[in-house]
Amino acid sequence: MTELKRPGPFTVEHYGRDPVPEDARRGSLSEVFWIWFAANLAITSLVVGAVIASYGLAWWQSLIALSGLSSYLLVGYFSIPGCRTGRPTMVLSASSFGELGNMLPSLLSWLNLVGWETVVLVIATYALQAAVQAAFGIPDSSGSIIGSLLVVTLLAFSVAFLGHRAIARVQTVFAYLFGALTVVALVFWLPHVHWATLVVTRPGPWLTGVLPAFSIVVAVSGLSWVNTASDYSRYLPVRTSGRQLAWVTTWASVVPAFILTAFGVLLATGLPGLASSANPIALLESALPSWLALPYLLTAVGGMVTGDIMDVYSSGMSLLAARVRIPRSRTVFVDAVISIAASLYILLAAHSFIGTFEAFLTLLAGALAPWAAIFWIDLAGGRIGTGPEVAARMPAIVSWLVGVLAAVAFTSSGIFSGPLATGVFAGSSLGLILSFGLTLALYPLLRTLWPKGGQSAQVRSAQVPGGRGF
Numbered sequence: 001m002t003e004l005k006r007p008g009p010f011t012v013e014h015y016g017r018d019p020v021p022e023d024a025r026r027g028s029l030s031e032v033f034w035i036w037f038a039a040n041l042a043i044t045s046l047v048v049g050a051v052i053a054s055y056g057l058a059w060w061q062s063l064i065a066l067s068g069l070s071s072y073l074l075v076g077y078f079s080i081p082g083c084r085t086g087r088p089t090m091v092l093s094a095s096s097f098g099e100l101g102n103m104l105p106s107l108l109s110w111l112n113l114v115g116w117e118t119v120v121l122v123i124a125t126y127a128l129q130a131a132v133q134a135a136f137g138i139p140d141s142s143g144s145i146i147g148s149l150l151v152v153t154l155l156a157f158s159v160a161f162l163g164h165r166a167i168a169r170v171q172t173v174f175a176y177l178f179g180a181l182t183v184v185a186l187v188f189w190l191p192h193v194h195w196a197t198l199v200v201t202r203p204g205p206w207l208t209g210v211l212p213a214f215s216i217v218v219a220v221s222g223l224s225w226v227n228t229a230s231d232y233s234r235y236l237p238v239r240t241s242g243r244q245l246a247w248v249t250t251w252a253s254v255v256p257a258f259i260l261t262a263f264g265v266l267l268a269t270g271l272p273g274l275a276s277s278a279n280p281i282a283l284l285e286s287a288l289p290s291w292l293a294l295p296y297l298l299t300a301v302g303g304m305v306t307g308d309i310m311d312v313y314s315s316g317m318s319l320l321a322a323r324v325r326i327p328r329s330r331t332v333f334v335d336a337v338i339s340i341a342a343s344l345y346i347l348l349a350a351h352s353f354i355g356t357f358e359a360f361l362t363l364l365a366g367a368l369a370p371w372a373a374i375f376w377i378d379l380a381g382g383r384i385g386t387g388p389e390v391a392a393r394m395p396a397i398v399s400w401l402v403g404v405l406a407a408v409a410f411t412s413s414g415i416f417s418g419p420l421a422t423g424v425f426a427g428s429s430l431g432l433i434l435s436f437g438l439t440l441a442l443y444p445l446l447r448t449l450w451p452k453g454g455q456s457a458q459v460r461s462a463q464v465p466g467g468r469g470f
Contacts, residue, residue, distance in 0.1 A: 010162055010165075010166055010169075011162070011165070012161065012162055012163060012329050013162065013163020013164050013165065013166075013328065013329070014328075015086075015328070016316075016317075016320050016327060016328035017087065017088065017091045017317070017320040017321060017328075018087075019085055019086035019087050019234075020086035020087075020234050020235055021086065022086075022237070022238055024235075025086070025234075025235045025236060025237050025238075026235065027164075027168065027233075027235035027236045027237075028236070029236070029240065029244060029245060029248045031168040031172065032079070032232055032233060032236070032245065032248055032249060032252070033248050033249075033251075033252040034168070034171050034172040034175045034252070035167060035168060035171045035172075035232050035252075035310070036075075036232070036249055036252035036253045037171075037175045037179070037252040037253070037255065037256055038171040038172070038174045038175040038178070038179075038306040039171070039225075039253070039306055039307050039310050040252075040253050040256040040257040040260075040307075041174075041175070041178050041179060041182060041256050041260075041302075041303040041306055041307075042120075042260075042303045042304050042306075042307055043182070043185075043260070043281065043284065043299065043300045043303050043304070044123070044280070044304070045256075045257055045260035045261045045264060046260055046261070046263060046264035046267060046274065046280070046284065047264060047274060047275065047277075047280045048216070048217065048220055048261050048264060049062075049260070049261040049262060049263060049264020049265040049266075049267070049268065050264045050265070050267065050268040050271070050274035050275035051213070051216060051264075051275045052065050052066070052213045052216070052217070052261070052264070052265055053264070053265045053268035053269070053275065054268070054275040054276075055204055055205075055208075055209040055210070055212065055213045056201070056204040056205075056209060057201070057203070057204040057209055057210060057213065058201050058202060058203040058204065059198050059199070059201065059265070061203055061204060061206075061209070061210050062213070062262075062265045063262075064210055064214070065210055065213035065214045065216075065217055066217060066258060066261060066262060066265075067214065067217075068213075068214045068215070068216070068217030068218040068221060069217060069221050069222070069253075069254050069257055069258055069261070070222070070254075071217075071218045071221050071222025071223050072221060072222040072225075072249075072250045072253040072254050072257070073222065073246075073250050074222050074223070074226050074229075074372060074376065075222050075225045075226055075228075075229045075249055075250065075253060076229070076245070076246035076247060076248075076249040076250035076253075077229075077246050077376070077379065078226055078229035078230060078372075078375065078376075078379065079229040079230055079232065079233040079245055079246065079249045080230075080233070080242040080245055080246060080379070081230055081379060081384045081385050082229065082230025082231065082232070082233035082234040082236075083230075083233045083234065083236040083237075083238065083240050083242065083245055084238060084242070084385060085230075085234070085384075085385035086234045086235075087230065087234060087385065088230055088231040088234060088314070088317035088320075088321070089226075089227055089228055089229050089230040089231055089314075089317070089375075090102070090105070090106045090109050090227055090317055090318045090321035090322075091317065091320065091321045092230060092375075092384050092385055093105060093106065093227075093321065093371070093375060094321070094389065095378060095383055095384045095385055095386065096374050096375060096378045096383070096384070096393060096396045097374075097392070097393055097396045097397055097400070098389075098390045098391050098392035098393045098396075098397075099323070099389055099390070099391055099392075100323075100391040100392050101391065101392035101393055101394075101396065101397045102321060102322075103322045103323055105367065105371050105400065106318050106319070106321035106322035107318075107319075107322045108364060108367040109227045109315075109318040109321075109367070109368070109371075110315050110318035110319045110322060111364060112227075112364040112365065112367070112368065113227075113228075113311045113312075113314055113315035113318060114311075114315050114335055114338055114339060115364065116224075116311055117156070117308050117311035117312050117315065117335065117339055118338070118339045118342045118343055118346075120304045120305075120307060120308045120311065121149065121152055121153060121156070121308065121339055121340075121343045122343050122346050122347060123281065123304060124152045124300075124301050124304040124305060124308070125145065125148045125149045125152050125343065125347060126148075126279070126281060127281050127297050127300040127301045127304070128148040128151060128152055128297070128298075128301045129144050129145055129148040130281070130282065130285070130297050131293075131294055131297035131298055131301065132144060132147075132148065134293045134294045134297060135294050142348060145347050145348065146344070146348075149340070149343055149344070149347065152301065152305060152308075153336065153339070153340060153343075155305050155309075156305050156308040156309050156311075156312055157312055157332055157335070157336050159309045160309050160310075160312035160313040160316070160332050161329055161332040163313070163328070163329070164232070164234075164235055164313075165235075167232075167309055167310070167313060170309070171306060171309070174302055174305075174306045175306075177302065178299050178302040178303050178306070179256070181295055181296075181298070181299040181302075182256075182260070182299055182303065184292070184295070185288065185292065185295075185296050185299060186259075186263055188288050188289060188292055189263070189267055189284070189287055189288070192267060192270035192271060192287050193266045193267060193269055193270055194269035194270050195269075197269040198266065198269050207424055208423075208424055211424065211428070211430065212424060212427065212428030212429075212430060213428075215428045215429040215430040215432065215433050216428060216429050217261070218429065218432070218433060219365060219429035219432055221253070221257055222253070223365070223368060223369060223372065223432065224365070224368070225253070226368060226371075226372045226375070227314070227318065227368060227371065227372075228310060228314035228317075229249065231310075231313065231314045231317050232249075232310075233245055233249070267287075270287075271283060271284075271287060281297070281300055284296070284300075285297065312332060312335050313332075315331070315335055316328055316331030316332060316334075316335065317331075319331045319334065362411065362413045362429075363408060363411060363413055363415070363416060365407075365429075365432060366403075366404050366407030366408050366411055366431065366432060366435060367400075367404050367407075368432075369403065369407055369432040369433070369435045369436040369439070370399065370400045370402070370403020370404055370406075370407065370435050370436065370438070370439035371400060371403075372436060373399075373403065373435075373436045373437075373439035373440040373443065374396050374399060374400055374439060374443050376440070377440065377443055377444060378396075394446075394450060395443060395446035395447045395450045396443065398446060399439050399442045399443040399446055400439065402438065402439070402442060403435045403436070403438055403439035403442070404435070406431070406434060406435045406438050406439075407431050407432055407434070407435035408431075409421070409431070410425045410430065410431030410434055410435070411425070411429075411431035411432070412425065412426045412427060412431075418431065
């Protein structure tokens with residue numbers, strides 16, 4: 001039994017939605033730091049910076065838009081209950097919604113994570129295929145695409161299958177390796193920055209420029225990770241300082257994200273097509289010396305795989321929170337079947353479908369913003385991870401549904417535009433921020449007005465059969 005409680009880095013994790021007991025916790029704040037640092041090394045952050053620049057902002061206005069990275073403070077704060085209870089984020093969400101009421105938010109969280117892990121698989125596959133072509137001269141073909149996809153899938157899904165200890169070890173190595181290679185690439189991109197253009201650019205509009213750019217940064221940074229925060233802190237000892245944990249998580253995420261996104265703002269002056277490029281990985285490669293192409297492409301693959309590992313692992317936690325009764329490790333196989341099938345369809349049959357798919361995921365993000373507002377209020381009120389387990393808590397459910405409707409109504413995407421997604425809301429993520437603020441105001445009001453908090457009957461604690469095995 002002792003060996004099961006203290007697994008090595010490359011043995012399968014045995015804890016799913018069940019709390020990690022104190023004697024099995026061997027994590028450290030340094031592990032948490034490198035996990036989140038590696039997760040934010042994606043080269044695609046350069047594209048986000050170019051999108052900010054596309055609003056025609058002065059350099060100092062772009063810095064204001066980059067303050068949207070402060071949304072990582074939510075990720076840091078939401079990591080604290082994982083340390084205190086040993087449970088993952090979406091399982092803890094049942095404290096707000098109830099065990100049954102938590103099923104729909106958890107399913108949408110799972111679907112969102114599976115969707116993004118598929119998008120990342122596709123982009124990483126293209127990058128790895130280009131790397132193979134650069135190294136061995138192998139031409140583009142269905143076989144090279146499928147081979148590259150399988151390699152990327154094996155890297156991401158095998159680590160997620162093993163679980164937390166493997167993630168901590170691999171992410172630490174990747175943070176050093178791909179962090180150093182990213183710095184090298186940035187040095188060689190510097191000559192493409194037109195400093196004079198940056199200095200003379202006049203200030204752009206605040207309402208239709210700075211504000212939408214800020215909202216996009218919020219959406220692609222902290223808000224996209226809030227439903228995963230406690231998944232990576234639940235192996236820390238209970239005595240760990242919550243304040244230190246929150247700051248370590250926040251800064252580990254902000255530092256690489258800020259450097260890459262800010263550099264994207266600079267690089268857009270010399271590569272004006274970066275924000276709208278159909279293949280930004282190839283465009284960035286063309287701006288590097290030919291001898292650096294292979295290391296750069298491998299860095300692009302590695303930076304995306306680090307995020308995909310966490311998507312796969314946390315999507316499994318969301319699936320368990322939705323009361324799907326399978327062991328944690330087997331959730332990885334569920335994701336693998338869906339992600340590989342969807343990736344093959346995009347890579348081999350419908351190359352343009354990825355844009356439609358990303359538009360769908362933009363709409364799904366409308367479920368995360370109001371959920372985060374509710375979780376924040378209950379965490380601040382000391383209600384997360386405490387109290388009897390009940391089937392449903394109506395104030396949270398109603399507030400969340402209202403927030404989701406607001407987000408959809410004010411959000412514009414390639415497949416659907418809400419009736420109110422006009423003007424400043426078109427082409428931005430302001431609908432998500434509006435939804436967050438609306439839920440933040442509505443939920444405390446409903447908790448006050450709803451008799452007895454709208455709680456249904458107490459339910460038995462839901463355990464996943466076989467949660468200690470695979």
